[in-house]
Amino acid sequence: MQTANVNRLTPYLFLAPAGIIMAVALLYPIGYMIYASFLDWNPSQRIGEAEFIGLRNYLNLLGDAAFRESFWVTLKFAAIVVTVEMLLGVGLALLLDRNIRGMSLLRTLFILPMMIAPVVVGLMWRYMYHPTVGIFNRTLKSLGLEPIPWLSDGNWAFASVIIADIWQWTPFIFILSLAALQSLPQSAMEASRIDGATGWQQIIHIKLPLMMPVLIVTLLLRLIDAFKVLEVILVLTNGGPGLSTEILSLRISRTASEFRELGEAAAMSNVLLILLMILTFAMFAYSKAVEIRTARLRAAAEETAI
């Protein structure tokens, strides 16, 4: 009797450490942040002393032009970098998915950028973008062209942070796409060759659709990352000039540290979190629905099997 009880408890016992770590490391901070977003709280107060103000932080955000600007910059930034990175990454993967001598070395070189710490990437690009001694402007000058205000003009600064991000994160999409390509069913490729598909037709009709599940997850991961990006932009422009490159995470960090509005910052974080969660859940719900439908139809087919 007693042994039976112990046996039944065993799995929970094994799960307990993971559960506790989850609670401490994940649920507690999130709960803390959600609670804080309902408070008018500055860093000199303990959390218990802060005044509870309900949804006022969220309402303030709606009226805050700087927040809306920052939100818009983030959306623009994420949309552009993820689109360009997806196109480049998938394109490179399609190009390099073949067995040529030296290809494995080339592949390794391609993924180097994403192994570099973001702060280092930021510093590196800042020197390259430097108005007088940076490689870009020196090159332009030696070609007899006008120097470009890479980081001092609003539009150029936005373009500059996008270029740096694309440089660093295209490899991520590249390796995931390459892995997806190499695990595609070989016989379906062969069947399409027999069916008369050219290389391009194979890519469009077979490879890309079959890679789609991986591409969607990759896109989602990159999108989440792009919404949270901080270090490179912090080092490159610190959000400037003006608010031209002030993405949401920078705004949050400034609201907390410069403006000393912890409740407001927490509310911003929550808005970002909700946005990302909607994206993620929509994606999960979609793939789950497809999975269930397939399983149901297949079970029906097996039952009435010929």
Next chain:
Amino acid sequence: MPKIFFDQVSKSYGAVEVLPPFDLTLEDGEFTVLVGPSGCGKSTTLRMLAGLETLSNGEIYFDDRAISKLEPKERDLAMVFQDYALYPHMNIAKNMSFALRLARVSKSEIDEKVLRVAKMLNIAHLLDRKPAELSGGQRQRVAMGRALVRDAGTFLFDEPLSNLDAKLRGKMRAELAEMRDTIDKNMVYVTHDQVEAMTLGDRIVVMSDGYIQQQGTPEALFKHPVNKFVAGFIGSPTMNFLDADLVEERGLTWVRGDGFMLPLSDETGKRMADAKNRNVTVGIRPSSFLTDASNGAPMELKVVVSEYLGAQSVLITRCSETDVVVETQSAQPLQTGSVQIFGVKTDEIMVFEKSSGRRL
């Protein structure tokens, strides 16, 4: 439909030669089965014909046209793959019409062709399903349908039934046999299953270790195998092989082994006359045994296992140290452990050279 001719074709992977140079002719409109154990080179041969593998040497001709440098799509062929190779993201109609759509056939013509083939294969109600939503047998049909819609001159089958369970395989085999008679195309079929080969093939090519061992009609291979490999591969249950010596006695040639001594028919005996080496392997098919010993040469066997199947029984018996499989028509199950005298049809006994396996 072209006549297909392999001219001194060979295949190597690096230094490893998997197919030494060989010639092979596939006649117009014939159903040819390439059969052999796994690794014998039959799939490689088919894939070279399909254009999925390059040739290391030699040339393949469709009539007089050399095709080894052509892309698969330029060879006018359709193929059914072992794992079906359906496009998972397309529904069945799209799967079947893929080649036609690439060829820019008009939509009405595509719909008509797909529907006709789908009806023939009994999958018309599945056209808007995805492959993952079908059972194994249905997927098999779709793969078949995708090939048929093409209306190509040559059909290639790469072990199309091996992923099905036994019952379904039997059913699909029968349907294929029926289809073979209604469709007048070149068909090349690869399998490791000799039953499929025997029931489907107009002509069977038996391969082993990269060599073509023998080719011919199912009947010719069964009755006149050229060597021990073919004799053992074709026929079910498989042929029994026993070591023996050739001896002359009482005006007859006999094979004498451990626990048996059987006379050879006059015809076989004559062929033995110039056999230099008297050590041979005797091959007796399970169906060559009779329960009534008076109708053949007597052979004493101890019944070890009796598999009673109703109309017939398959017995595993022992002759001295060697297992001998016997197929009997008797409706009576035989007592396990008993020693029985069976009759052997002497004109069905085959004799092989022991060292080379060559039929004498």
